[in-house]
Amino acid sequence: MNEELFARAKQAIPGGVNSPVRAFGSVGGTPRFLVKASGPYVYDADGNEYVDLVASWGPAILGHADPAVVTAVQDAAALGLSFGASTPSETQLAELVERRIVGAGPDGGSIRPVERLRLVSTGTEATMTAIRLARGFTGRDLFIKFAGHYHGHSDGLLAAAGSGVATLALPGSAGVPAAIAAQTLVLPYNDLDAVRTAFAERGDEIAGIIVEAAAANMGVLPPLPGFNAALAEIAHENGALLILDEVLTGFRVSAAGYWGLSTNEGPAYQPDLFTFGKIIGGGMPVAALGGRAAVMDYLAPAGPVYQAGTLSGNPVAMAAGIATLEGATAEVYAKLDATADTFSSAVSQALTAEGVAHTVQRAGNLFSFAFTSETPRDYADMQAQDTWRYPPFFHAMLDAGVSLPPSVFEAWFVTAAHDERALGRIVDALPAAARAAASA
Numbered sequence: 509m510n511e512e513l514f515a516r517a518k519q520a521i522p523g524g525v526n527s528p529v530r531a532f533g534s535v536g537g538t539p540r541f542l543v544k545a546s547g548p549y550v551y552d553a554d555g556n557e558y559v560d561l562v563a564s565w566g567p568a569i570l571g572h573a574d575p576a577v578v579t580a581v582q583d584a585a586a587l588g589l590s591f592g593a594s595t596p597s598e599t600q601l602a603e604l605v606e607r608r609i610v611g612a613g614p615d616g617g618s619i620r621p622v623e624r625l626r627l628v629s630t631g632t633e634a635t636m637t638a639i640r641l642a643r644g645f646t647g648r649d650l651f652i653k654f655a656g657h658y659h660g661h662s663d664g665l666l667a668a669a670g671s672g673v674a675t676l677a678l679p680g681s682a683g684v685p686a687a688i689a690a691q692t693l694v695l696p697y698n699d700l701d702a703v704r705t706a707f708a709e710r711g712d713e714i715a716g717i718i719v720e721a722a723a724a725n726m727g728v729l730p731p732l733p734g735f736n737a738a739l740a741e742i743a744h745e746n747g748a749l750l751i752l753d754e755v756l757t758g759f760r761v762s763a764a765g766y767w768g769l770s771t772n773e774g775p776a777y778q779p780d781l782f783t784f785g786k787i788i789g790g791g792m793p794v795a796a797l798g799g800r801a802a803v804m805d806y807l808a809p810a811g812p813v814y815q816a817g818t819l820s821g822n823p824v825a826m827a828a829g830i831a832t833l834e835g836a837t838a839e840v841y842a843k844l845d846a847t848a849d850t851f852s853s854a855v856s857q858a859l860t861a862e863g864v865a866h867t868v869q870r871a872g873n874l875f876s877f878a879f880t881s882e883t884p885r886d887y888a889d890m891q892a893q894d895t896w897r898y899p900p901f902f903h904a905m906l907d908a909g910v911s912l913p914p915s916v917f918e919a920w921f922v923t924a925a926h927d928e929r930a931l932g933r934i935v936d937a938l939p940a941a942a943r944a945a946a947s948a
């Protein structure tokens with residue numbers, strides 16, 4: 509059935525998919541066509557059940573089809589799908605986010621760097637708008653991004669991007685005008701000297717820096733301690749802005765995202781803008797950008813930087829986002845951390861037992877495995893691993909009923925619904941998968 513559906517999809521849809529990584533390009537074989545999901549499981553068109561470690565690439569933090577989220581969506585849908593007008597639920601979601609992004613400031617008081625939030629429909633829109641806003645605010649054009657970081661598919665952000673661009677080993681994308689690509693300076697990750705040099709050379713032209721709060725689109729690769737805080741400092745010394753991209757990490761690794769975890773390293777630093785996605789919509793198309801009022805009020809209609817959307821703040825999507833954030837309590841985050849510990853150690857032990865060199869890559873409850881014995885620090889290191897070990901590992905797990913991300917350059921996602929039964933399936937599947945990786 510999956511083969512048949514894929515063959516038909518390829519006739520109707522380019523490559524048979526609506527987002528490239530889903531096509532199994534780097535692992536080979538036929539993608540599973542999913543028809544249903546519940547808790548930690550997804551079900552394909554043949555009726556097979558899989559323990560899911562993709563979680564819709566993050567949004568399903570409470571588990572698939574969480575009853576409270578589904579009820580909220582059904583209730584909202586019954587009142588009308590979209591009005592193209594203001595709704596109380598948009599403000600409710602914005603206030604929820606603004607209250608959650610709180611940290612300990614340098615003077616012991618608390619800081620809340622998200623004073624205003626603009627709701628959009630995809631992470632790509634959020635980062636694209638954040639960049640335009642930073643340019644409009646500073647009156648400068650250049651932007652710094654880091655190699656291997658993925659910020660969506662807008663023209664200026666595809667250079668040396670992670671996720672599907674990394675999986676397909678593309679340098680960028682066709683169709684991006686050279687003049688636009690030239691506005692993006694791509695620097696090696698975790699390299700502050702490179703950032704300082706770029707500012708020394710072209711500081712008065714640089715509008716800002718965009719960085720994944722913890723890189724998770726080339727596999728998981730956290731920033732070195734203090735890296736993000738130093739980026740904020742360097743940007744601010746030079747009249748530029750820092751955009752912290754928390755589309756993937758936001759509301760996942762802690763209530764206040766990866767920025768919230770940084771308070772473990774010292775006083776919280778102040779990004780000027782944050783971008784959010786995935787969990788903020790609980791599986792519906794929602795994303796957002798937020799930050800300090802002085803910058804955010806540059807957005808139309810308050811200010812001169814234009815951005816708009818027919819379906820922005822859609823009431824059904826708002827209901828899903830609100831119910832998901834309300835469900836993502838401190839207990840949920842504690843459980844996700846514990847589940848990530850258990851699952852990642854089980855995988856690591858199985859790989860070690862078969863003598864497969866690897867590192868466990870962690871950023872809070874996000875994890876992945878790099879097939880190398882050296883701790884990676886940047887994109888070049890991630891690309892230099894034994895990538896060929898992943899496809900046989902992936903397929904052995906899939907055959908045993910465990911669905912992993914179909915690329916070594918993607919993070920694994922746990923949910924609050926993963927339980928002993930799900931863990932049991934993974935543990936049973938691991939020895940054969942580790943053997944397959946070892947003999948690749």
Ligand code: PMP
Nearest residue numbers: 630631632658659660753755756
């Ligand atoms: N930024 C980051 C860090 C992401 O991980 C992603 C998507 N995985 C995006 C932006 C783009 O989001 P979307 O796919 O919703 O456009």
